[in-house]
Amino acid sequence: MLIGHENTAVELIGITKYFPGTIANYKVNLTVRKGEVLALLGENGAGKSTLMKVLYGMYMPDEGEIRVDGKKVDIRSPQDALALGIGMIHQHFTLVPVHTVVENVLLSAFNTPKGKLPVSEAAKEIEEIGRKYGLEVDPYALVNQLTVGMQQRVEILKALYAGARILIMDEPTAVLTPQNAQKLFEFVQDFRQAGNSVVFITHKLNEVMEIADRIVVMRGGKVTGELPREAASENELARMMVGKDLDEITVTNVSEGDSFGNIVLSIRNLRVKSARGHMAVDGLSLDIREGEIFGIAGVSGNGQEELAEALCGLRKIDGGEILLESKNIVGKKVMEIIKEGIGYIPADRHREGLVLDMSLEENLILRKFESESFSARGVLIQENIRRYAERAIDEYAIKTPSSKVKVRGLSGGNQQKVVVAREMDIATTALVAVQPTRGLDLGAIDYVHRTLLKAKAEGKAILLISTELSEILALSDRVGVIYRGKIVKVFNRQEAKVDEIGLAMMGVSNDEAQ
Amino acid sequence: MIVEGILKGAVMMSTPLLIGALAEVFVERTGVMNIAIEGIFLIGAWAGFVGAYLTKSIGVGLVCSVVAGLVTGAIYGYFTVYLKQHQIVTGTAFNILSVGLTLYLYRVFFGVPLLPLTVEPLSSINIPLLSKIPVLGEALFNQNILTYLAFLFVGVGYWVLYHTRLGLVIRSTGANPEAVDAAGINVEKVRYWAVLFSSAMNGLAGAFYSLGFLGLFTENIIGGRGWIAFAICFLGNWNPLGVLAGALVFGLADAVAVSIQTSAFKAIPNEFIIALPYILTIVATIARKHFNVPAYLGTPYVKERR
Numbered sequence: 001m002l003i004g005h006e007n008t009a010v011e012l013i014g015i016t017k018y019f020p021g022t023i024a025n026y027k028v029n030l031t032v033r034k035g036e037v038l039a040l041l042g043e044n045g046a047g048k049s050t051l052m053k054v055l056y057g058m059y060m061p062d063e064g065e066i067r068v069d070g071k072k073v074d075i076r077s078p079q080d081a082l083a084l085g086i087g088m089i090h091q092h093f094t095l096v097p098v099h100t101v102v103e104n105v106l107l108s109a110f111n112t113p114k115g116k117l118p119v120s121e122a123a124k125e126i127e128e129i130g131r132k133y134g135l136e137v138d139p140y141a142l143v144n145q146l147t148v149g150m151q152q153r154v155e156i157l158k159a160l161y162a163g164a165r166i167l168i169m170d171e172p173t174a175v176l177t178p179q180n181a182q183k184l185f186e187f188v189q190d191f192r193q194a195g196n197s198v199v200f201i202t203h204k205l206n207e208v209m210e211i212a213d214r215i216v217v218m219r220g221g222k223v224t225g226e227l228p229r230e231a232a233s234e235n236e237l238a239r240m241m242v243g244k245d246l247d248e249i250t251v252t253n254v255s256e257g258d259s260f261g262n263i264v265l266s267i268r269n270l271r272v273k274s275a276r277g278h279m280a281v282d283g284l285s286l287d288i289r290e291g292e293i294f295g296i297a298g299v300s301g302n303g304q305e306e307l308a309e310a311l312c313g314l315r316k317i318d319g320g321e322i323l324l325e326s327k328n329i330v331g332k333k334v335m336e337i338i339k340e341g342i343g344y345i346p347a348d349r350h351r352e353g354l355v356l357d358m359s360l361e362e363n364l365i366l367r368k369f370e371s372e373s374f375s376a377r378g379v380l381i382q383e384n385i386r387r388y389a390e391r392a393i394d395e396y397a398i399k400t401p402s403s404k405v406k407v408r409g410l411s412g413g414n415q416q417k418v419v420v421a422r423e424m425d426i427a428t429t430a431l432v433a434v435q436p437t438r439g440l441d442l443g444a445i446d447y448v449h450r451t452l453l454k455a456k457a458e459g460k461a462i463l464l465i466s467t468e469l470s471e472i473l474a475l476s477d478r479v480g481v482i483y484r485g486k487i488v489k490v491f492n493r494q495e496a497k498v499d500e501i502g503l504a505m506m507g508v509s510n511d512e513a514q
Numbered sequence: 515m516i517v518e519g520i521l522k523g524a525v526m527m528s529t530p531l532l533i534g535a536l537a538e539v540f541v542e543r544t545g546v547m548n549i550a551i552e553g554i555f556l557i558g559a560w561a562g563f564v565g566a567y568l569t570k571s572i573g574v575g576l577v578c579s580v581v582a583g584l585v586t587g588a589i590y591g592y593f594t595v596y597l598k599q600h601q602i603v604t605g606t607a608f609n610i611l612s613v614g615l616t617l618y619l620y621r622v623f624f625g626v627p628l629l630p631l632t633v634e635p636l637s638s639i640n641i642p643l644l645s646k647i648p649v650l651g652e653a654l655f656n657q658n659i660l661t662y663l664a665f666l667f668v669g670v671g672y673w674v675l676y677h678t679r680l681g682l683v684i685r686s687t688g689a690n691p692e693a694v695d696a697a698g699i700n701v702e703k704v705r706y707w708a709v710l711f712s713s714a715m716n717g718l719a720g721a722f723y724s725l726g727f728l729g730l731f732t733e734n735i736i737g738g739r740g741w742i743a744f745a746i747c748f749l750g751n752w753n754p755l756g757v758l759a760g761a762l763v764f765g766l767a768d769a770v771a772v773s774i775q776t777s778a779f780k781a782i783p784n785e786f787i788i789a790l791p792y793i794l795t796i797v798a799t800i801a802r803k804h805f806n807v808p809a810y811l812g813t814p815y816v817k818e819r820r
């Protein structure tokens with residue numbers, strides 16, 4: 001089908017982008033029309049962000065051409081893109097946390113005058129744009145004092161202030177509650193109605209069905225499908241995304257009703273301060289029984305990280321009790337907690353889970369090198385470590401040339417398997433898993449999920465903390481919603497409803513909502 | 515009389531510290547530590563003296579010190595900003611090198627003279643009427659040109675940093691270079707220019723020691739004062755006004771120490787007065803809760819890296 005130029009806003013033609021060892025985009029063609037919401041759908045690593053960063057001038061393509069309004073353009077920096085009316089909301093916010101909203105907006109506006117900053121004029125305009133699109137935010141607030149949802153508004157305002165007509169949003173709902181996501185969708189609709197275009201990047205099928213006019217699917221750096229929404233079904237999209245049917249690989253938790261064992265981990269009135277000094281976990285209580293997965297749902301920043309760190313001895317506890325098999329473990333050192341058998345899969349495997357420049361074997365014994373089989377009088381027993389590593393590589397199907405390679409060279413999924421292997425071995429009684437599948441492809445996600453279910457079958461108590469509600473619902477026996485450092489509501493899985501959980505995530509109690 | 519003399523000395527001695535520390539504020543706000551500051555002070559002192567001695571013109575000497583600072587900064591910046599070398603290691607190498615290099619080049623030019631060679635130091639510019647104000651008049655309005663420039667620089671620097679687009683870019687680059695990159699501003703360029711600027715200012719600050727009042731050059735003429743300027747940046751919480759206060763404290767200690775040394779007053783040991791600002795620095799560092807330290811200070815920025 002031929003499209004008239006008067007209708008196209010942006011054309012990407014034959015875009016190729018290489019990174020060392022990766023082809024992120026290969027000969028990609030993509031058209032964005034005026035007045036449409038284009039969903040760019042694909043798994044993690046499909047090349048969506050890269051493609052859009054090329055359009056936004058953050059990355060230089062190795063090949064290919066970009067046309068805006070039918071004319072060939074040379075976009076060498078985001079300033080060029082903004083001048084052409086292209087704005088982008090990044091997956092990871094690009095805000096200066098210690099500066100105010102106005103300052104952040106002025107920084108990126110390509111038309112900010114060279115000399116004195118027009119602070120009060122800009123503040124007024126920000127308020128105006130905010131009113132027009134329902135994106136109100138105090139222009140003089142410091143960004144680091146805003147919630148994640150508010151920070152996203154600031155990102156959007158940055159683009160709108162600079163005059164964007166084409167707005168690229170990279171996985172914008174990842175950090176939002178279902179209700180805030182709904183608000184964002186409303187904004188997207190308003191913005192489109194005004195004749196603008198939106199490229200909406202996501203890997204969530206339901207979002208695509210909700211807001212897209214047209215859908216482009218990417219896999220492995222290439223476009224694998226394009227279709228209008230009316231012609232799309234979730235199953236078909238999934239097939240394009242993954243290359244196989246989704247239900248083949250989705251796991252569901254087959255729990256046998258209430259047949260759990262004794263309480264293994266009991267948290268009573270826990271209080272933990274965050275790094276910034278406020279009470280991040282504030283009187284939190286929960287119980288987890290033998291062979292139970294307790295899922296914690298919540299918007300990030302409500303005390304999840306602090307809770308996990310406190311359980312693993314990484315953060316000082318300001319009050320309350322943590323009973324592991326009726327023994328209080330508050331105040332114990334990390335090493336002692338490891339000996340008690342609590343494993344920990346941290347949210348950020350690069351920062352907390354692994355030492356990227358150390359070998360696979362070294363990473364596997366990172367938290368248990370003191371054990372007798374791995375060291376004697378401070379000297380590592382290389383032979384035992386190697387044999388142990390080889391067993392783990394076998395058991396967890398870690399794809400690696402040998403046990404001596406640096407983990408930096410492994411793919412994300414295999415890196416996570418290293419963490420999981422180590423922590424499963426430590427977790428003889430309980431396992432704390434935080435965002436255990438973040439950034440993994442569907443195959444690896446499936447593997448991690450199966451491993452968690454195996455741990456459950458072995459009778460371990462598992463605390464699963466995730467901002468992916470679908471993950472929580474797929475695995476948990478009970479779901480607790482965390483809000484401002486407290487568990488505000490607990491659902492049995494059979495009774496859990498997404499909208500009720502969503503309300504609880506925002507701190508709305510049921511009675512208020514009715 | 516004594517008080518007036520001490521105050522005048524304090525303002526004078528704080529001048530090069532103020533210039534160096536302000537320059538350091540600007541460069542550190544972009545995320546780069548100019549650790550080579552001590553070496554550039556020395557090179558500036560040397561170049562200023564040589565230029566002034568050979569041409570008999572103090573003006574030429576000052577220009578030479580700025581150019582020498584720029585050249586050193588161009589190399590330091592290339593290594594740290596573009597080649598992403600470790601700033602502390604590179605800077606330390608520069609500092610060690612500068613000691614040998616200036617001494618060597620001094621001897622190449624002048625051999626080993628029996629008495630140190632001298633030039634006529636910068637003269638004071640007396641501002642009529644204002645310099646007659648009791649107590650403070652001499653201190654504030656009868657100083658050389660560099661002192662006036664340094665104080666002007668505080669005000670202008672503050673305004674630029676907090677009220678202009680350039681200042682916003684500078685502050686943002688140290689606080690989150692990715693945001694600057696995403697705004698389409700070249701992070702490396704901002705940082706490189708900041709290193710050049712701070713190095714030029716450091717060269718000038720160094721020339722104050724050789725040309726400002728002594729009119730001669732020796733190998734230990736700086737004697738760690740570059741480090742003091744570096745510390746004042748920290749003490750002043752990366753803020754031009756804080757730096758002004760810090761520089762004045764150190765300048766005052768210097769001046770009091772000198773006047774005690776030359777008087778019969780021996781109740782407080784001279785060394786204690788000299789040590790006082792350092793003790794204050796340590797106390798202030800421990801006591802302070804809120805730091806403005808740029809979040810990405812010392813971290814090289816690589817584009818297109820995750």
Ligand SMILES: Nc1ncnc2c1ncn2[C@@H]1O[C@H](COP(=O)(O)OP(=O)(O)O)[C@@H](O)[C@H]1O
Pocket residue numbers: 019020022023024042043044045046047048049050051818819820
């Ligand atoms: N800055 C980078 N350096 C090296 N490799 C990268 C970089 N950005 C992305 N990649 C790689 O390019 C591929 C596509 O990544 P990306 O565009 O982020 O995918 P998506 O946004 O679809 O999840 C992945 O294999 C990723 O590892």
Ligand SMILES: [Mg+2]
Pocket residue numbers: 045048049050091170
């Ligand atoms: Mg992405």
